[in-house]
Amino acid sequence: DTAVSQTPKYLVTQMGNDKSIKCEQNLGHDTMYWYKQDSKKFLKIMFSYNNKELIINETVPNRFSPKSPDKAHLNLHINSLELGDSAVYFCASSPDLVDQPQHFGDGTRLSIL
Amino acid sequence: SQKIEQNSEALNIQEGKTATLTCNYTNYSPAYLQWYRQDPGRGPVFLLLIRENEKEKRKERLKVTFDTTLKQSLFHITASQPADSATYLCALGIDYKLSFGAGTTVTVRA
Numbered sequence: 285d286t287a288v289s290q291t292p293k294y295l296v297t298q299m300g301n302d303k304s305i306k307c308e309q310n311l312g313h314d315t316m317y318w319y320k321q322d323s324k325k326f327l328k329i330m331f332s333y334n335n336k337e338l339i340i341n342e343t344v345p346n347r348f349s350p351k352s353p354d355k356a357h358l359n360l361h362i363n364s365l366e367l368g369d370s371a372v373y374f375c376a377s378s379p380d381l382v383d384q385p386q387h388f389g390d391g392t393r394l395s396i397l
Numbered sequence: 398s399q400k401i402e403q404n405s406e407a408l409n410i411q412e413g414k415t416a417t418l419t420c421n422y423t424n425y426s427p428a429y430l431q432w433y434r435q436d437p438g439r440g441p442v443f444l445l446l447i448r449e450n451e452k453e454k455r456k457e458r459l460k461v462t463f464d465t466t467l468k469q470s471l472f473h474i475t476a477s478q479p480a481d482s483a484t485y486l487c488a489l490g491i492d493y494k495l496s497f498g499a500g501t502t503v504t505v506r507a
Contacts, residue, residue, distance in 0.1 A: 288440070324499065325484070325500055326497065326499055327441070327486065327497040329494045329495065329496075332493065332494065339493055340493060340494055342494075374440050374441075376440070381493050382428075382490070382493060383428065383429050383446070383448070383490060385431065385443035385446060386431075386441075386443060386495065387443065388440030388441050388442070389440050390438070390439050390440045391438075391439075391440055
């Protein structure tokens with residue numbers, strides 16, 4: 285049973301398109317996150333949700349819009365994709381907001397042509 | 398400006414030896430610090446968490462220390478094995494979020 289699962293695993297698309305990435309966790313956690321890992325391997329927080337409420341929005345362009353339909357799901361929609369959006373996007377979850385280990389999915393590799 | 402530096406992008410070590418990784422930070426006051434392991438093509442996997450009032454934590458062959466005066470954490474893998482080869486990330490816990498270092502890639506030679 286995969287604890288944090290993301291789909292799709294790979295996403296190759298043209299500049300200007302709109303795409304979505306889905307994430308589901310079956311751990312019963314209250315908090316979910318989106319991270320971006322660029323080519324230099326830095327992992328940076330984008331958003332976090334706690335019980336479906338947006339907690340962190342880290343200076344991310346408003347082309348990125350997260351949505352949490354319930355505690356177990358956090359999706360990421362990206363409008364008007366740009367070359368600089370090429371990266372690996374990781375979803376993660378934790379039992380609560382603070383002082384907790386995070387469980388990561390295996391990432392979605394987004395390539396913009 | 399705030400910085401998290403994991404010195405040595407890469408560390409090569411002989412099997413059986415102890416690997417020591419360093420995480421230094423500036424202009425942060427983390428309440429806790431975590432270490433993760435990341436294998437190629439996979440997400441990070443949590444290893445250890447240490448809080449600001451703790452000096453040392455151990456888990457099997459892993460040990461982490463946290464010195465808030467030096468603003469440094471050391472991560473040790475004792476009796477290293479080829480299966481320990483991976484990238485290790487430190488992450489500072491501040492204000493509901495984790496800020497990650499760039500990682501150190503460890504290669505254990507048989």
